[in-house]
Amino acid sequence: MNKFPLLRGLSQKWQTSFSPQRRKFIKLSAAAITTTGAAGFGYGYAVSHSVALSHVDVTIRHLPPEFNGLTIGHLSDIHHGIYTSADYLRRCVTLLNAQQPDLVALTGDFTYGNRAYIEPCADVLSELRPRIGTYAVLGNHDYYQGAGHVARALRRVNINLLLDERERLELRGAKLSLLGVDDLYYGSTDVLKLLHDIPADEPKITLAHNPDFIEEFAVKNAHVDFMMSGHTHGGQIRIPLLGAPHIDSDYGQRYAIGMNQCREMRIYTTRGVGTIGLPVRFDCPPEIVLYRLQPA
């Protein structure tokens, strides 16, 4: 005997209030929703492993002719782990090498979920072949897995880690400063110290995992010409015409994806190549960027 008369009543109502055709329709609808969800997940998973190459021209004031046409390949948010395999990362590296970049910039979040992925990730990144060098900064996930471990692994394969450091590139006497800042959440970067004594008219290009960092420069009235960032994954899941339901940023959608500006500073936020949370992307495929510097 059913101890719950209300449920018994509802059950009887279900059986008596819907015709057999109606019940069949509801069952078919439920099956369709389940199938669509699975198909959607499959589609989102496939998209998350279909990396796209974006070509972006970056105009820089006072760019010396020697650096006109310099190319920088940008790879970010690899998140090597259960969702992002070494084979997929190797495909990304091969695609980037095929562009023959002068520099490669890696803007953090190398692994996801387990520090056992750090060394294998560095091994694949050792296959990068830029003409001048590979430069990197750390992201918040690198701190979750142990910033020291990540730093040692990157340095082991001769990647130049710029943790609140800068490197001056010189070509036939012309100069360009490359700056790297520590993670916005876990580091303690002094932007004025970092920029100290760099001539105002010398181009300054910055690597910063979190695009919100551009506001740190603005609030100190400091200036960099161009910043390369990741972190947001472009939202990872975007809804056409509406954008991403969630962006991990204090500035909402302002620096969520692509090229944006803060005062006179330009910033590009790449969608990155990996995923976190669910291994899916919608309307937001993974991205490798190839920048080409041009004088303004």
Ligand SMILES: [Fe+2]
């Ligand atoms: Fe990330």
